[in-house]
Amino acid sequence: MEEDRLKALIKRYESGQCSKAEKEMVEVLYHDYIQNAKIDLSAEQISEDLEAVYKKLPVPAPFKINSQWVRIAAILVLVGGLSLLYSRINQNPGHLTVSRKSLAVQKKEIIPHSAQSYLTLSDGSSVVLDDAPVGKLAMQDGYEIVKVKEGLIAYRNIAGKRTDHQGYNTNVLTTGKGIQYQVSLADGTNVWINAASSLKYPTSFTGSERQVELTGEGYFEVFRNVSKPFVVHTGRQNVEVLGTHFNINSYADEPAVRTTLLEGKVKVVELKTNSSAILLPGEQSVLADNTKFKVAQVNAGNTVAWKNGLFQFEDSDIQTIMRQLSRWYNVEFEIEGKVPDVKLWGEVHRNASFEKAMEVLVFFGIEYKVLNKGETRKVIIKTK
Structure with a gap:
């Protein structure tokens, strides 16, 4: 949750203007901190430490801090290695018990980048981008196709060698699960392609329109x-x-x-x-x-968080989260029993391991186990 949203949420809570869902978000945070924190300091030392950390947030002058748990919530968001996700759970009011157990502990972590991305040229040949060194990949239609760095390719016109054959010299950039790529097209347009997606485009744009095709x-x-x-x-x-x-x-x-x-x-x-x-x-x-x-x-920023290396959830249901994690970590999900009635907020870095990402669900009492069958990994979600 962004700092401005956190401040606005706390201000609404203090003034009694929070919705039921927002009220539960704050109380879940505080409850979990109290249940799991090991505090050996005096009340005075705790107060001083919390105040010091909270001052790192840019709090506007009219905003008043009236209670210690407000600062605790700020600390949880500010210094958490994996951002805490907030949830509106449809269960008995006041029942905020948190379970941190899963059905299985994996011996081998599941990490992203488990598939390949490749560029298919107009002659049908393919270049595996993950294996290709930085530098020139190919020549086509008077353009040099260059791998600028990992995750970025660009089309550079070579003076005097351009020929116009849009619709014939087309390329297809395809990303595997767990990989995203950026391409700088011949006209200067930049496109970021998310995992398990593809973009079809001409080497050079001619005619009255610039046309591309997107899947994913x-x-x-x-x-x-x-x-x-x-x-x-x-x-x-x-x-x-x-x-x-x-x-x-x-x-x-x-x-x-x-x-x-x-x-x-x-x-x-x-x-x-x-x-x-x-x-x-x-x-x-x-x-x-x-x-x-x-x-x-x-919130358009949340929509493109993937481009900046984040999973960003805002009032997201578990099925939406499962689809995103499936594309990135190359796993299959299956739910045993009723679909959990839960909404989640927050963010997770996309370079985190699968187990870290699944803390989104484990934090709120949703258990899971991973079945490995050769190259296929299936994640079974089980609710109480």
Whole structure:
């Protein structure tokens, strides 16, 4: 949770304006700290230490600290190695017992980056990007394809050698589970591709439009060109822009296609009915099966947290979390019994091990075990 959200939450709690869900967030934090902390200091020493740490947060002048547990909550967010996740759990009011036991302890940690990413060229040949050294990868359509560093490739025009054959010299950048990649296209547009996704694009853009095809999830920073609109095609919709920053989540296993705008303005067109929606910064369109576009204000920063190496959860259900973890850690999830009725907030670094990421669920009493069968790893979620 960001510091400004934490301060606003605490202020609402103190003034009695919190919702039930927000009230439970704060109380779960405090309850867990009291149950698990080992304190050998005097009350005076504790107060001094908490005050010193809390001062690291930029607290505005009108904001008053009236109780010790407020500072404890700030410390938990400020110095936690793995950010604590907050939950609204539909159970008996006041029942805040936390279980930290899992059904199995893994001897071998599951880490991300378990698959490969590769670039498929127009002649059908492929370059495994993870194995390729930094430097030139190939020549195509008058462009030099360069691996700038790990996680980034770029297209550089070689003066006097360009030929225009858009639609023929197409490339496909494909990311495996546990890997994300960035590509700098020939027109200066930058695209970040999330795990288990692909982007199809021409080596050079000619004609009246710049067209690419996305499966999975991608974040786009489109180079502005009024005379040549940029169009992103997915299976169910097109996104038309001139120059802007936006994110598209179009994974096949997601219940809806979500397009989120950070800067500029975009037009989202649903292909089946040709209905459309115009998005402004901070807005997200949601296209679910057999429904029209729904547009709502969202926290756009949370939507693109993956680009910055984070899982960011905000009022997320367990199934949403399982889909994200599955793509990153290359595991299969299965739930035994009823789907847990739980909502989670918070963040986890994507370079953390799977076991660390699963503390999101273990923290709130959800148990799991991992079954290893060859290369296949299945995670069984079990609720009490």
